[in-house]
Amino acid sequence: MKIPSTSLSTRQLGGYVCSGCTRQLRRQRRSYATSTVNPDLYDVVCVGGGPAGLSLLAALRSQPATANLKIALVESQRLDATRNFQLPPTQFSNRCSSLTPSSVRFLEQVGAWQHVDQKRVQSYEEMQVWDGVTGARIEFDWPAEKRGQTIAYMNENLNLTSGLLKRIDELGGVEVLDGQKVEDIALGSETEDFDLSSWPVVSLSGGRKLAARLLVGADGANSPVRAFAGIGSRGWDYERHGVVATLQMEGPGWGGESKIAYQRFLPTGPVAMLPLPGDYSTLVWSTTPALAAHLKTLSPKDFIAMVNAAFRLSPVDLAYMHTQSDGQADELAWRSQHTNFDQHRIPQQVIGVQEGSIASFPLKLRHADTYIGERVALVGDAAHTIHPLAGQGLNQGQGDVESLANTIQYAVTHGQDIGVRMSLEPYNAERYAANNMLLGVVDKLHKLYAVESGPIVPLRSIGLRAVNALGPVKQFFMDQAAGTGVKIL
Amino acid sequence: MALFVRPSALRSSLPRDLIAACTISLNSRHFSVLNRPPPNYPGHVPLTFIERAGLAVGSAVISLANPYRGDLIAALGEATATPYFIYRLRDAMLASPTGRRILRDRPRITSQTLSMTYLRSLPPNTVGRVYADWLDREGVSPDTRESVKYIDDEECAYVMQRYRECHDFFHALTGLPVMVEGEVALKAFEFANTLLPMTGLSMFAVTRLKPAERKRFFTIYGPWAIRNGLGAQEVINVYWEEQLERDVEDLRAELGIEKPVDLRDIRKRERARKKAEKEAKERSGDSLGVN
Structure with missing residues (x-):
């Protein structure tokens, strides 16, 4: 669309001077002025x-x-x-995002999704979310008639x-x-x-x-x-940092072809393990700035142990392991024997961390x-x-x-x-x-799960279990998260 | 669309799931008396909720009638330690480096692991010597401790065992004797410090004390127990085996415990005073009789 100069010049002097005259005036004045770069x-x-x-x-x-x-x-x-x-297919950028089906539909409409390298995109069909303090859990899996439907796609921001x-x-x-x-x-x-x-x-x-x-x-x-x-x-700032890393897992995941995303709410913030293609996963661990800084100083072996511990051990054990400068791997091996967890409902063991992929960024809310x-x-x-x-x-x-x-x-x-x-x-x-x-x-949600003790803790666990048991309510939340549900606002 | 209710799915799965969701599970293992699951550790006796409640009530009533039934007090401790309290104590241990070391090493205190001759050879101001002196004075032995049976979690069972075996060290550290009055004072201290319900329930034994003893409890030992129990660090986290050669005053200062007035001394003086009063009365009575 070309800018119609006549309409502009008419506007600048309103209807007082005829447009032809104004143009004439301008042109005359221009010869005296120092030449400026016109935008x-x-x-x-x-x-x-x-x-x-x-x-x-x-x-x-x-x-x-x-x-x-x-x-x-x-x-x-x-x-x-x-x-x-x-x-290479064994390396992933540490900045990944989840794209909901409605975002992907838009990108397809625009014609961009076809240019995104699909071999580096991983969809997931199930989500396991649980409370790190009480173990109360919500399992986002679709009912039989919608089974296999994608909840979201994990993708590197750079790929997009x-x-x-x-x-x-x-x-x-x-x-x-x-x-x-x-x-x-x-x-x-x-x-x-x-x-x-x-x-x-x-x-x-x-x-x-x-x-x-x-x-x-x-x-x-x-x-x-x-x-x-x-x-x-x-x-406001959350006084939390998100620690990200690209992790190699012991296998492609418990679901085989259909991948599962995991999130555990710890009192310091949620820790999430999201699937990438193959045996890889991306980590987003929101925690206090001091703990995030400490995580980044750990050796790869101890960092891996901390990530495994974050999905397995109690908050008390995690708090202690955060004070150690090394030896987390040993601590995890001992504590795993005395902690009950269903290993098929938590992510598989992390066995490697991609070099240089551990980074962190501050979390905030702004509008x-x-x-x-x-x-x-x-x-x-x-x-x-x-x-x-x-x-x-x-x-x-x-x-x-x-x-x-x-x-x-x-x-x-x-x-x-x-x-x-x-x-x-x-x-x-x-x-x-x-x-x-x-x-x-x-x-x-962040504030609800930042509480470590008191009456809020059992109440939120009852709430989570109730939502988990009430199929239609859960379905509503899943559709909202996928961007395919009814529009509320 | 999202709020579309599927009636069939609702009917089939809702009630059971919802009830499960809304019940705060007191014991994750549900079984009948006829199908008792295998023990989680040697000596473990898995109990149903009703059995556990019965054990708690029964042992509480009988041990109140007879405070020398140590076995029942132990059973009461185990029956009331879950769901919350023993986990809290375990977490308190896990939060401390020394507590974690104890849980890792799982040391046991018996006359085999602690040689009495070695303890008696230590200088008089050391923890080990004070402990040995206290055992000798009270005529008890570290081997009289019951082993834990009714706590389901194997690690928590050890925590209970450890608390029980450390109990004599708490006695030694505070100098409180094993008689009912001393036990009640120490249990009050332990309740404020460990929060184990059994130690709190033991406070009912105050009703069994004589009026003078009860007065002492409410004026001297009770307030001492609460102040010290709340103010001191978690005493369960002391690795006693490593503290034996340490100066006992030093350890009390580190933990934040003041030694209370010696109960045996008070009782002795009280007895002497009563005797003197009685004698004086008799003497005055005699003199009156003469006049």
């Missing part, structure tokens, strides 16, 4: 080349109505490494972004400005050609200036776009006050950050993107300016409450 005009400028930003661009380019928008992508990292992402980039390259038409930092975002100025005073202009480290009809912030939790738009973001501003929209982590215990972070971003892409498409097909607040309002209305509810539920 390039774009319909959509997306800051941030993560999963959310890339899916938005792929979605816009793949819909006929929005395929002709002039689009630019700004990303501070070089994207070549991501585009050519390749690892690589697939999205390939899809964008295939579609073409997106100006990719990678390896360029955003130096400044400010409102444009009035020139004789057009009035950009309500348009955000992004200045890049390479010297380019991009004026955006719609500036999309997909630039992560510390979003410069959100800061530019003056949108506040509220929330922007709104997802939209005048000529600004926020998606993904720029809009919200969630505790990873339900594996919903990336999926919320995909939900945002789908909604925003539909909103833009509606605006384009109805002849609206895609950047104005009124056009963006449906996006905010559709996503804000739904995201807010999910953020709240996950936050309360």
Whole structure:
């Protein structure tokens, strides 16, 4: 869509001076002014080349109505490494995310899922979740008529972004400005050609200036776009870190072909073991920053023992083993003899940890006050950050993107300016409450299970067992987690 | 769609599962008296819930009538230690490095493992010597301890055994004698420290004390027991076998235990005072009679 300069110049001086005269005036004044770089005009400028930003661009380019928008992508990292992402089948990146069936359906629609290396994607059909203090357990497995249905897909974030980039390259038409930092975002100025005073202009480290009809912030939790738009973001830090690692298991899992995800709620935070293809699994262990730092100092042998212990031993044993500088393997061997656990309902033994894959990141809850501003929209982590215990972070971003892409498409097909607040309002209305509810539920779950003793502990165990026994209620939660259930908000 | 209720599935599986879910299981093993499962460790007697309750009530009543039935007090301790208390004590041991070492090594205190001649040869201020002196003074032996039978978890059974075998060391450390008054005071201390229900139930023995003894309990030993029991570290975590040559005052200071007034001394003085009063009375009576 080319920017019609006549309509712009008409707007800048209102109806007071005829457009021909204004243009004349501008042109005359220009000869005296020092020459400044005029910004390039774009319909959509997306800051941030993560999963959310890339899916938005792929979605816009793949819909006929929005395929002709002039689009630019700004990303501070070089994207070549991501585009050519390749690892041997025995190695996995430590940053993995779960994709719900509804996110995958969207990615298929966009045409990106076909470019994701399917040999590196692992679906799982069952989930075992239990309370580390009481052992109360909930088993998410589908009833007979739906057996074998996927709950979610585990995928490396790099595999997804690589697939999205390939899809964008295939579609073409997106100006990719990678390896360029955003130096400044400010409102444009009035020139004789057009009035950009309500348009955000992004200045890049390479010297380019991009004026955006719609500036999309997909630039992560510390979003410069959100800061530019003056949108506040509220929330709290959990005082927890998520420790991630790629693990090698003793076998492909108890379910054989059908894989199982495991999560155990410890008083320090949940620890999850999620299946990857073959004998591999990815770990997400949320724990206090001090314990996370300690885990990272352990030798591989003791780290493996700690991970095995996290799914087997009592919180008392774990607390003690966290104080040891080494010898966890020995401690685990002894305590395993005196601890009761059903080994077929917990993950198989970990036998190896991929070198260099142990890392950690701080966990927090953040929610922007709104997802939209005048000529600004926020998606993904720029809009919200969630505790990873339900594996919903990336999926919320995909939900945002789908909604925003539909909103833009509606605006384009109805002849609206895609950047104005009124056009963006449906996006905010559709996503804000739904995201807010999910953020709240996950936050309360974290807090509920952070309690170590007292009356809450037996009560939550009764609750969990009751949900486990009440088939329809459990089914409801599973459908919600898979993104295929009824829409509540 | 998600809230669609499948009536057939509901009818078949709901009641049983829901009842199972909502019952706080007191004993994970359910069996009938005729099909008693094999023991979890040598000497283990698996009990049903009803048997356990009967054992608790019976042993409590009879041991209150006859406080010298050590076997019944032991049975009461085992019958009331589950579901929660013995696990708490085990976890207290697991949380301490020394406690973990004890659980790993599983040392036993008998006259074979602790040589009395060695203990008597230690300097008088050491833990071992104080222990030996206390055994000699009270005329008891470490071999009089029952072995644990009614606790299902094999590790918790050891914890109970350890508590029982350490009991004499607690006596020695506090200097409290084995007579009912001394036992009640020590049990009060143990209750505040270990939370084992049997030690708390033993408080009913206060009703059997003489008025003067009861007054002493409520004014001297009871308050001492609560203050020290709550304030001290978990005494179950002391590796006594390694502390034998240590200065006893040093160990008391480390654990945060004050030695109470010597009960035998008080009783002796009280007796002497009573005797003196009686004599004085008799003398005054005599003198009155003369006048």
